[in-house]
Amino acid sequence: MNSKLTETQQKAICSQLGNFKLNLLYKASIHGFTGAAFHQHCDNKSSTVSVGYNKSGHVFGGYTSQPFSQSRQFVNDNQAFLFSFSEEKLNTYPVTNAPYAVKMDMNSGPNFGNTLILVYKNQKKVYSNPGSFGGHLHSKYYNFTAEKMHGNDLDLTECEVYQVEESFQFENPWRTLNWNSEQKKKLMERIESYKPSISSVSEARVLLVGPVGAGKSSFFNSFKSIFKGHITSQATPGTSSTSVTTLFRSYSVIPGREGKSLPLVFCDTMGLEAEEKAGLNIAEISNIINGHIPDRYQFNSSVPLQSEAQGFRKNPELKDKIHCVAYVIDASKISIMSQNMEDKLKAIRKTVNSSGITQLVLLTKIDEVCPLVKEDITNVYKSIYIKELMQEASIRIGVPLFCVVPVKNYSEVLELDTNIDILLLSAVDQMLNLVDDFFDEQRE
Incomplete structure (x- = not known):
């Protein structure tokens, strides 16, 4: 069925209700x-918007949060209102006597x-009684004029009833991202040409930290795949409840088959x-971010690396330290994160804060939690649910919302996808912006 109510008119009505669709x-x-036809399709469904159209071109109707039935009783609804359109402008008339807001009528719409009754007594008619006073059946429950409501034209050409449903997406993306090959190229060039603002440092060092299975290794593999031009798997991703990564690894990327990292x-x-x-010893974080731990160091969950141990880097330079920490968090688990895990993340954040290192959150597996995003990754910033998860991650991890970036790692497909690449590259671009913030702080 095609809606006679225009998109602009639907948006105007929904603006009175919240983030909903019809x-x-x-x-x-x-x-x-x-x-009978009206009740067959509309009974026991709430909330609804009923719309009448007449020969004079007027569009008018009402909203109720209560379900229709054939009880022949009045129903209380303090949220009900009538409305009319003056071209595309919405005029609303709130209920003035809520206990009589809606009448459950068997023989009408x-x-x-x-x-105001649509499909009055099984006819293409409108019943309108805007200003009568007297008994309770004729009291004025809504304040409107017949002229403004329907132009005194009581002949219906159409009647529609819409169910009000929660909308899972914003009308417009709340973050702007260009989804095209030119944007991908631009982001790749920006990353390739990045140069730290401190001359003694030749490359930015980003630490990936997060729960087992959140996608730390998969994120690196996905990022590397973009610059290699095919799916890669240098870092072994974990799928079990215990960490596959047991070594501290520093990974660089060489675009293509040869060249400069x-x-x-x-x-x-x-x-x-x-x-x-179990897992990463929180006491190890200080050693890692301050550059004391060498590449391929074997982690010990019970005991952190001691300063007198072989391989401990005693006098690390800025180029050896971590310049940004990225918390990799599974979007499907952020809401059910255990208190112990949250406490560990808070302890890490406290240590990182004391070193002045910038931080952000990579929210992974976004396609697994939102059908809208699963259908089309470019809906990521239109998804209300993804934004809510990002806001929750912001609160739980303790970083500003602009430091929370959603990504989808490559895990199943064999071919690269431009839109997935753009989301990954945008996350890395934001990392480098935060690295620059860290370097600016070091110079002051």
């Missing part, structure tokens, strides 16, 4: 101008307090586990 339930020209190194750690004395 789903057409009943269309009189198809289902019939009868009370939508009945708003015996004040990108000015960016990703440092991968052992995964965090909720249980005490």
Whole structure:
């Protein structure tokens, strides 16, 4: 069924209700101008918007949060209102006597307090009683004029009833991102040409830290795949409940088959586990961010690397230290994160804060939690649910919302996808912006 209510008119009505959309339930020209047809398609469904159209071109109707039925009773609804359109402008008339907001009428269509009735007595007619006073059946439950409501034209050409449903997406993206090959090229060039603002440092070092299975290694592999031109798997991703990564690894990327490495190194750690004395030892974080731990160091969950141990870098320079920390968090688990895991992340953040290192959150597996994004990754910043998860990650991890970036890692497909690449590259671009912030702080 095609809606007669224009998109602009639907948006105007929904603006009164919140973040909702309208789903057409009943269309009189198809289902019939009868009370029986109306009730067959609309009973026991709430909330609804009922719309009448007349020969004079007026568009008018009402909203109720209560479900329709055939009880013949008045129903209380303090949220009900009538409306009319003056071209595309919405005029609303709130209920003035809520206990009589809606009448459940068997032989008519939508009945708003015996004040405005569509499909009146199984006819293509409108019943309108905007200003009568007297008994309770004729009281003025809504304040409107017949002229402004329907122009005194009581002949219906159409009647529609819509169910009000929660909308899972914003009308416009709340973050702007260009989804085209030119944008991908631009981001790749920006990353390749990046140059740290401190001359003694030749490359940015980003630490990836997060729970087991969140996608730390997969994120690096996905990023590397973009510059290699095919899916790669240098870092072994974990799928079990215990960390596959047991060594501290520093990964660089050489675009193509040969050439100069990108000015960016990703440092991968052992995964965090909720249980005490399991996974990455939180006491190790200070050694890592301050550059004391060498590449391929074997993690020990029980004991952190001691300063007198072989391989401990005693006098690290700025180029050896971490310049940005990225918390890699599984979007499907952020809401059910255990208190122990949250405490560990807070302890890490406290240590990182004391060193002045910039931080951000990589929210992974976004396609697994949102059908809208699974269908099309470019919907990521239109998804209300993804934004809510990002806001929750911001609160739980303790970083500003602009430091939370959603990504999708490559895990199943064999071919690269431009839109997935753009999301990954945008995340790395934001990392480099934060690295620059860290270097600016070091110079002051």
